[in-house]
Amino acid sequence: MKAVLALAPRLQRSGGSLTTALAVVAFAVTTAMGLSVLGGLLGFIDRADRVPEGLDSHGVSAHENAELYVILATIAVVLLVVPLVSLAGAAARMGVARRDARLATLRLLGVTAREVRVVTAVETAAQGLAGAVLGIAGYGLLMPVWTRISFQGRPFDAGELWVGFAGIGGALVVVPLVAAASALVSLRRVVVSPLGVARRQTPPALSWLRTLGLLAAVGAFGLVVGAAGGMPQMIAVALLVGLLGTVFATLNLVGPWIVGVVGRVMAAAARTPATLLAARRLTDDPRAAWRVVGGLGMAAFVAGCLSVLPMFETTGEDPAADVITRDIVTGGVLTLAIAFAVAAVSAGIMQASSVLDRKREYALQRLAGAPVELFDAARRREVLAPLLLVTGTSSGVALLLVVLVIGTSGVTNVSGLALVLGFLAGGVALMLAATESSRPLLRSVLRETVVRAD
Amino acid sequence: MSLATADPFRPPVPTTVAHPAPQVRLAARGLVKRFGATVALDGVDLDLADGESLAVMGPSGSGKSTLLHCLAGILAPDQGGVALRGRDVSSGSDRERSLLRRRHYGFVFQFGQLLSELPAVENVALPAMLLGTSRREATERARQWLASLGLAGMEGRRPGELSGGQAQRVAVARALITGPDVVFADEPTGALDQATGADVMRVLTEATRAAGASLVVVTHDESVAAWCSRRLVIVDGREVRGPLAGAR
Numbered sequence: 001m002k003a004v005l006a007l008a009p010r011l012q013r014s015g016g017s018l019t020t021a022l023a024v025v026a027f028a029v030t031t032a033m034g035l036s037v038l039g040g041l042l043g044f045i046d047r048a049d050r051v052p053e054g055l056d057s058h059g060v061s062a063h064e065n066a067e068l069y070v071i072l073a074t075i076a077v078v079l080l081v082v083p084l085v086s087l088a089g090a091a092a093r094m095g096v097a098r099r100d101a102r103l104a105t106l107r108l109l110g111v112t113a114r115e116v117r118v119v120t121a122v123e124t125a126a127q128g129l130a131g132a133v134l135g136i137a138g139y140g141l142l143m144p145v146w147t148r149i150s151f152q153g154r155p156f157d158a159g160e161l162w163v164g165f166a167g168i169g170g171a172l173v174v175v176p177l178v179a180a181a182s183a184l185v186s187l188r189r190v191v192v193s194p195l196g197v198a199r200r201q202t203p204p205a206l207s208w209l210r211t212l213g214l215l216a217a218v219g220a221f222g223l224v225v226g227a228a229g230g231m232p233q234m235i236a237v238a239l240l241v242g243l244l245g246t247v248f249a250t251l252n253l254v255g256p257w258i259v260g261v262v263g264r265v266m267a268a269a270a271r272t273p274a275t276l277l278a279a280r281r282l283t284d285d286p287r288a289a290w291r292v293v294g295g296l297g298m299a300a301f302v303a304g305c306l307s308v309l310p311m312f313e314t315t316g317e318d319p320a321a322d323v324i325t326r327d328i329v330t331g332g333v334l335t336l337a338i339a340f341a342v343a344a345v346s347a348g349i350m351q352a353s354s355v356l357d358r359k360r361e362y363a364l365q366r367l368a369g370a371p372v373e374l375f376d377a378a379r380r381r382e383v384l385a386p387l388l389l390v391t392g393t394s395s396g397v398a399l400l401l402v403v404l405v406i407g408t409s410g411v412t413n414v415s416g417l418a419l420v421l422g423f424l425a426g427g428v429a430l431m432l433a434a435t436e437s438s439r440p441l442l443r444s445v446l447r448e449t450v451v452r453a454d
Numbered sequence: 455m456s457l458a459t460a461d462p463f464r465p466p467v468p469t470t471v472a473h474p475a476p477q478v479r480l481a482a483r484g485l486v487k488r489f490g491a492t493v494a495l496d497g498v499d500l501d502l503a504d505g506e507s508l509a510v511m512g513p514s515g516s517g518k519s520t521l522l523h524c525l526a527g528i529l530a531p532d533q534g535g536v537a538l539r540g541r542d543v544s545s546g547s548d549r550e551r552s553l554l555r556r557r558h559y560g561f562v563f564q565f566g567q568l569l570s571e572l573p574a575v576e577n578v579a580l581p582a583m584l585l586g587t588s589r590r591e592a593t594e595r596a597r598q599w600l601a602s603l604g605l606a607g608m609e610g611r612r613p614g615e616l617s618g619g620q621a622q623r624v625a626v627a628r629a630l631i632t633g634p635d636v637v638f639a640d641e642p643t644g645a646l647d648q649a650t651g652a653d654v655m656r657v658l659t660e661a662t663r664a665a666g667a668s669l670v671v672v673t674h675d676e677s678v679a680a681w682c683s684r685r686l687v688i689v690d691g692r693e694v695r696g697p698l699a700g701a702r
């Protein structure tokens with residue numbers, strides 16, 4: 001065991017300093033955004049606690065209004081947790097993928113599965129810890145941005161958004177733990193069989209049964225909406241928020257299945273090498289492709305839910321209600337912007353690690369005369385095809401939920417649909433920009449003429 | 455069917471045909487290539503005839519791969535030039551040299567040149583598709599090449615599901631599908647055991663000759679060089695001639 005741990009720094013280096021840096025950045029973004037979102041939630045709770053019970057001069061309960069904010073903020077947190085955890089997971093997996101081959105070699109050399117697990121967990125947790133520290137700094141740096149945004153008639157001050165030392169300490173523990181756990185999950189392949197990685201096979205297609213989870217969750221959501229009238233309000237809200245999270249999570253199950261279907265259709269129809277390559281990549285590892293586009297798929301779901309926003313029009317009659325309306329729009333847009341930013345970071349990081357994983361293949365293809373445009377075109381197709389389909393599906397499901405809750409008026413509202421489309425177009429553009437950020441990396445990988453056996 | 459009229463894109467039926475008088479296909483003069491202070495190539499001349507197979511030998515770091523890269527238009531030499539059928543091909547732009555490689559050359563590397571997501575048949579078809587051949591036609595040719603190299607039934611396997619020797623045969627098919635003038639192989643058996651390596655060399659030399667391509671094989675292995683019709687020994691970037699040339 002000691003000998004293996006002594007090997008850890010060597011493995012780290014073989015993983016590549018660039019991958020390590022990318023992983024740390026991803027953990028940092030996760031931490032900074034996670035703490036900011038948590039800080040916002042705590043801020044609303046804090047404000048609600050300080051508002052006295054009872055009615056004001058207009059006969060409005062300020063306390064109830066404040067609690068509405070807490071509920072909405074909780075929904076935002078639920079919507080953001082999955083993209084944030086996905087990003088952290090992507091970062092953890094990236095480091096493991098880079099070290100796969102060498103870990104498999106270690107296994108063949110007789111190192112036990114347990115030892116491989118320990119080394120990987122420790123290393124990834126270390127990256128997570130470094131990311132958490134940077135992310136805490138990022139949370140501090142973002143504070144002046146958040147304190148400019150006004151809610152309930154006045155901006156938060158830094159004190160309200162401060163997550164406390166418990167929150168900071170929690171990040172330092174939770175992020176490395178999530179990192180290590182994701183790394184261990186993605187390690188299973190290596191550990192199950194020493195030859196598992198060396199002999200890669202075409203994985204069987206994912207089952208359509210995955211769609212059942214989503215259907216069940218949407219169905220349950222509809223049922224609860226129908227029965228909500230007869231339930232105590234708090235229970236109905238809690239159930240709906242929980243089910244919203246469940247629908248969201250099951251999208252994560254259905255997404256890879258959809259990506260696989262898109263890949264198979266594309267592969268059958270492909271006429272150009274770039275399309276063929278993109279299609280085979282999608283069918284080869286639909287989960288990986290989903291991790292690239294999934295963030296935006298999730299954001300699209302948020303956007304679909306937010307199509308209700310323009311229904312909350314300010315009337316000018318009731319100042320208190322107008323403040324709430326404006327705040328709901330602000331909060332929705334903010335949630336969406338964070339979801340998009342996290343999705344774009346995920347996409348950029350996944351693309352970079354995909355280029356690094358295929359370094360040797362790519363460089364040798366170029367030596368053999370393959371034009372660099374082949375890889376550019378394949379990457380664009382690989383991202384764009386599932387992106388369009390997945391955003392379509394996710395926002396569609398979200399619109400369905402909206403219809404379930406407030407009826408068709410929620411989606412026949414033209415400005416609501418325009419808002420969704422506008423957000424999605426922006427998100428897709430941001431996503432493509434993020435994947436294009438791997439261009440220089442690809443070029444530098446391809447420029448290597450010396451491809452050593454290593 | 456004579457080789458002269460055979461469709462260069464189809465695996466030829468092995469026949470014994472008298473070749474026309476061989477002509478110089480690839481010629482290099484005074485190649486010099488430096489990497490910073492390292493002089494990797496220090497004035498190498500070379501003539502490669504039609505259908506000829508040449509083994510480039512020498513110790514590790516002697517400049518074999520650099521020579522291959524200069525000959526194949528991967529690197530532009532600092533001095534000297536390379537001509538394919540009398541046309542200078544060493545001084546073009548990066549894009550032109552890339553096109554030259556796609557059109558006129560085939561490549562077999564030590565390992566890892568096949569795209570891991572593509573099944574064998576698509577890996578072989580890819581270079582033809584890159585030259586504008588339709589997918590259907592390219593796939594059909596790729597199938598025939600795989601069958602003629604003893605890989606019938608493995609079309610759908612991906613590189614990870616092939617043995618080292620099988621993967622190298624796929625690489626040979628990939629190199630030959632476009633009907634290249636010259637095939638360049640850099641340590642094609644470097645990752646294989648002796649018996650498999652000999653098997654791959656047999657397939658490589660026979661298929662290349664039958665397809666009418668010339669062959670340049672970089673190796674430091676005597677038993678690999680034995681498959682070629684001629685050898686060039688370089689040490690410290692220069693050709694070494696005479697009795698010492700064979701000794702390692």
Ligand SMILES: Nc1ncnc2c1ncn2[C@@H]1O[C@H](COP(=O)(O)OP(=O)(O)O)[C@@H](O)[C@H]1O
Nearest residue numbers: 450489492494513514515516517518519520521
């Ligand atoms: N891209 C490069 N950058 C710097 N030095 C290089 C590069 N390519 C080759 N060299 C150096 O040039 C010499 C010849 O290398 P190479 O042609 O790869 O040798 P061989 O293939 O015979 O082992 C070596 O000293 C090597 O280190």
Ligand SMILES: [Mg+2]
Nearest residue numbers: 518519520640
């Ligand atoms: Mg070499």
